[in-house]
Amino acid sequence: MRIFSLFILTILLNVNFAGAAGSKIDIPKYDWSWKGFFGTYDRSAAQRGLKVYKEVCSGCHSMNLIAYRNLADLGFSEQQIKAIASESLVEDGPNEDGDMFEREAIPSDRFANPYPNDNAARAANNGAYPPDLSLIVKARPKGADYIHSLLLGYKDTPTDFKVPEGMWYNKYMEGHLIAMPAPLMDGAVEYDDGTEPTLEQLSSDVTTFLAWAAEPSLEHRKRLGIKVLLFLIALFILTYISKEKIWRDIKH
Amino acid sequence: MSSNDPHGYKKTLSSPYSGVKGWIDSRLPLIRMMEAEYLKFPVPKSLNYFWSFGGIAMFCLIGLILSGIFLGMHYKPSAEDAFNSVERIMRDVQFGWLVRYLHMNLASFFFIAVYIHIFRALYFGSYKAPRELVFIFGMLMFLLMMGTAFLGYTLPWGQMSYWGATVITNLFSAIPVVGDAILLTLLGDFTVSDATVNRFYVLHWLLAFAIVGLVVFHVITLHMTGSNNPSGMEPQNWDETLSFHPYMTIKDTKAMVLFFIVVAFVLFFFPNIMGHSDNYIRANSMVTPAHIVPEWYFLPFYAILRAIPDKLGGVLAMFGSIAVLFILPWLDTSKVRSCLYRPIWRICVLLFALDFFILMYMGAKPASDIYVLISRIGTAYWFLFFLVLAPLVGYLETPRQPLTISNFLRDKKALT
Numbered sequence: 207m208r209i210f211s212l213f214i215l216t217i218l219l220n221v222n223f224a225g226a227a228g229s230k231i232d233i234p235k236y237d238w239s240w241k242g243f244f245g246t247y248d249r250s251a252a253q254r255g256l257k258v259y260k261e262v263c264s265g266c267h268s269m270n271l272i273a274y275r276n277l278a279d280l281g282f283s284e285q286q287i288k289a290i291a292s293e294s295l296v297e298d299g300p301n302e303d304g305d306m307f308e309r310e311a312i313p314s315d316r317f318a319n320p321y322p323n324d325n326a327a328r329a330a331n332n333g334a335y336p337p338d339l340s341l342i343v344k345a346r347p348k349g350a351d352y353i354h355s356l357l358l359g360y361k362d363t364p365t366d367f368k369v370p371e372g373m374w375y376n377k378y379m380e381g382h383l384i385a386m387p388a389p390l391m392d393g394a395v396e397y398d399d400g401t402e403p404t405l406e407q408l409s410s411d412v413t414t415f416l417a418w419a420a421e422p423s424l425e426h427r428k429r430l431g432i433k434v435l436l437f438l439i440a441l442f443i444l445t446y447i448s449k450e451k452i453w454r455d456i457k458h
Numbered sequence: 459m460s461s462n463d464p465h466g467y468k469k470t471l472s473s474p475y476s477g478v479k480g481w482i483d484s485r486l487p488l489i490r491m492m493e494a495e496y497l498k499f500p501v502p503k504s505l506n507y508f509w510s511f512g513g514i515a516m517f518c519l520i521g522l523i524l525s526g527i528f529l530g531m532h533y534k535p536s537a538e539d540a541f542n543s544v545e546r547i548m549r550d551v552q553f554g555w556l557v558r559y560l561h562m563n564l565a566s567f568f569f570i571a572v573y574i575h576i577f578r579a580l581y582f583g584s585y586k587a588p589r590e591l592v593f594i595f596g597m598l599m600f601l602l603m604m605g606t607a608f609l610g611y612t613l614p615w616g617q618m619s620y621w622g623a624t625v626i627t628n629l630f631s632a633i634p635v636v637g638d639a640i641l642l643t644l645l646g647d648f649t650v651s652d653a654t655v656n657r658f659y660v661l662h663w664l665l666a667f668a669i670v671g672l673v674v675f676h677v678i679t680l681h682m683t684g685s686n687n688p689s690g691m692e693p694q695n696w697d698e699t700l701s702f703h704p705y706m707t708i709k710d711t712k713a714m715v716l717f718f719i720v721v722a723f724v725l726f727f728f729p730n731i732m733g734h735s736d737n738y739i740r741a742n743s744m745v746t747p748a749h750i751v752p753e754w755y756f757l758p759f760y761a762i763l764r765a766i767p768d769k770l771g772g773v774l775a776m777f778g779s780i781a782v783l784f785i786l787p788w789l790d791t792s793k794v795r796s797c798l799y800r801p802i803w804r805i806c807v808l809l810f811a812l813d814f815f816i817l818m819y820m821g822a823k824p825a826s827d828i829y830v831l832i833s834r835i836g837t838a839y840w841f842l843f844f845l846v847l848a849p850l851v852g853y854l855e856t857p858r859q860p861l862t863i864s865n866f867l868r869d870k871k872a873l874t
Contacts, residue, residue, distance in 0.1 A: 243727065271542070271545050271549065276549070337739075341545070341738045341739070344730065344738040345735055345736070345738035345739045346735055347735050380748070420738075423548065423549070426555075427555060427556070427559075427726055427729070428726065428727065430556070431722065431723075431726025431727055432726075434726060435719065435722055435723065435726070438715060438718060438719045439719065441715050442712070442716055442719060445708065445711050445715050446712055448708050448712075449709055449711075449712045452704050452705060452708050453705065453709070456503065457867070
C-alpha cells in the first residue's frame, strides 16, 4: 500500500512538468475575482475592460472569436449590445448587384477587425503582428497575471540595456523587448461609472475582460464542478460503506 | 460432445436459462459467457487496489470514445477551420466546453491509469507465464494509445499541435531508403498541412476503435489464465478465491469513484493544467515556438529520443525502449513473479519507476548539456534494466515465496 500511494503521488506531481520549461522572469501573482472554487468575473470590471479594449486595444488587436451577443454574459442588456455593435462597421455582401458593402454591425457579428488582413496589420505596425486577443489569457503561461504585468511593465529600463528603434523595453516580456508601445497610462480612458482610471485600474479591468473572453464558460464550469464533486463524494461514501459490508465476512 | 451429435446440437439447446433468455442464450451464448466471466469468475482473494486500474482504464476509454463522438459532430478537420471549430465547440455548442475538456483531460488520465496498470504488471510479475499474451496485447494497446494520442493532439491545430506533429513525423525521415516516402504518405504533403489534419482525423478514429478491439483480446487472454495477485502464487483451491461479483465489482467501483473524483477536480477547476498554453495560439508555419514540448505522457520517450546524438539512433532507441517491453516475459529468467519475494529485482523495478519519472522531467527541459547527460544515464538504465538486469537478477537472487495465497494473507496479517 505504501508503494501504491507513493507511485500515485509521484505520477500526479509529475504530470504538469510539461509546462515547467520556461522563462526565468518572475511574474507577480494577483488576486483575481474568478480564482478559487466559487470565483466569478467581476461584471463592472469586465464592462470597464470592454471600454478599454474598444478605445485603446481595438485600434490594432482583433478579437475575432467574440460576437457582440456574447456581451450579454457581462450583464449588458440587448439594447446596450445593439448600440455597442452599431458603433462598428463590418463588410457584408455581395448584394443583388454583386457588390460588397459596409454596414453597421449587429449582435450576431463577431467583433470587427481593425485591419482587412494580416499583412495590412503587419504593415501598419513595423512588421510586428498584433495578436488576436480572444484567447490571449489562455495562450500565455501565467495567463492573466502575465497580461496585467505586461501592461504595467513599461518601466525601469536598465541603463546598459540597448533598445533598438521601433521597440520598447518591457520588464515582463521575454527578452524584455516589445514592439507594442505602452498602450495605457493614467487617464487614458474615461470611465462612465466614476472609477478612477489609473494605469493599474485600466490594466486590471481590461485583463478581467480578456480573461472572460478567453474562457466564457468558467462560471458555468465551476458551478457544475461543485455539484459533480458533491455527487461523486456522496457516491464514494456509499460505495465505501457497501464495500465494507460486502467484504465484512471475508478474511483477507 | 457425443459422437452422434457432430454440431453439438443438443448441447447448444441446453442453456441454463429458460424463456426468452434461454432462447437467446442457446443460440448466442452471450448471457452464459457474461455470467461465467463477470459474475462468477473466480479471482484471488489477495488482490489489492493496484488491480482496479484495468477497469479504470477501460472506463477512461469508454469516456474518450463517447466524448469523441460528440466532438466529431462539430469538429472540422481542415487547416482552415480546425482551430475555430474547436473554439466554436468551447463557446457556442451547448456543454461543448464540458465535452471538449472531458476528452482532453481523460486522455491524460487514461495514460495515468495505464502507467499505473503497467507498473503493477512489472512489480507483481503479471507478465510471466502463463500471462505473456495478456501482457503483449496490453503493450500493443499502449502503442496504439500513443499513436492515437499523438494524432489527436494534432487536431485542435494550435501551435503545439502543428510543431509537435512536424517534429514527430519528421522522425520517420530518419529511416533509410523508404523514410521520405513514408513521411510523404503520412503527411499527404511536403509539410504538416491541410491534407495532414484531414488524414490524422480519420486515423485518430481508426486507432481508437482498434484499441477497443484489442481490449477484447486482452480480456479473453486474461480470463483464460485468471488474474495474478500480490503473492504471485496461483490459487490452490476455491477458498483462496472470491467471485468477481459482488466482491470485485464493489471494490473496483469504489476505486473508480475515487479516481473520477480526481478527474472531476482537475476537469472542472484546472482543465488546462496538463496542456500547453501555446496550443491556444492558432497553428502558424512561420513562427516556431521557443520550446516544442510533447504532451506529458510522451516526455520519457522524448527524453530517450533526444539522449542519442544521432537522429536514426534516437528514433531506434525510442521505439526500442517500448519494444523491449514486448520481450520482457522471456528476458526475465526468475520463476518467482512478485517483487515482494524478490529483494534485488524489487530495487531494480523501483529504480526503473524512478528512472521513468526522471526521464519525464528531462523530456520537459531544454536539450542543454546537463539535462542531456542525465537523459543518457536514464536511457542507459532503461535498457540495462530490460536487457541485462532482467535475465541476470533471475539467476543471482535467492527469492523467498509463500507456499500459497493463504500463507501470504496470514503473513500480511501478522505484519500489520
